[in-house]
Amino acid sequence: MSRIRVLTGDDLRNALDDVARLRITVFRSFPYLYDGDAAYERDYLQAYLKPGAVVVVAEDDEGRIVGASTGAPMEDHAEDFAAAFADRPERLDEIFYCAESVLLPEHRGEGIGHAFFDAREDHARSLGRRYAAFCSVIRPADHPDRPADYRPLDGFWRKRGYAPLPGVVARFSWKDLGDAEATEKPLQFWMREL
Secondary structure, three states, rough: EEEEEEOOOOHHHHHHHHHHHHHHHHHHOOOOEEEOOOHHHHHHHHHHHHOOOOOOOOEOOOOEEEEEEEEEEHHHHHHOOOOOOOOOOOOOHHEEEOOOOEEEEEHHHOOHHHHHHHHHHHHHOOOOOOEEEEEEEEEOOOOOOOOOOOOOOOOHHHHHHEEEEEEEEEEEEEOOOOOOOOEEEEEEEEEEOO
């Protein structure tokens, strides 16, 4: 079993390059198909040095980061998510955004996904948040790059008490593998009460 740690301060600063590389590696797979870049990732991860944010990592026996999970107060993402939540009764400052989780395939099935959610939900409660939310990329069932053995994580998320929010969809752009330009993708929000 991997060791789970919450990173802050210098520990987090020192791990940013490793977390960035891990994100690029894992997000290359379906459904993300992300053609990532280290400079962008390192810049993006700077947001998690802010107060209220959290980065949780899983390390193997050698101390190598094999998984990472991020989260931050939803209002820190207001510019990106305000439109998606415009018709919802919850205020953004009641919601903790469980941003992304990445885990190398050989470490899946060890309970790390649950540990990531537990740590972020505990952190959200410590901030007085009432809800936890995240979003998942929406890809068509017949997407040409969808592996035959692909299994969405919907069942895992539902067991943790999350449900999709009807009509609450964010839109983000990134460059897919093999594409020349970034294109917009829809992302479905899921949420639960804490």
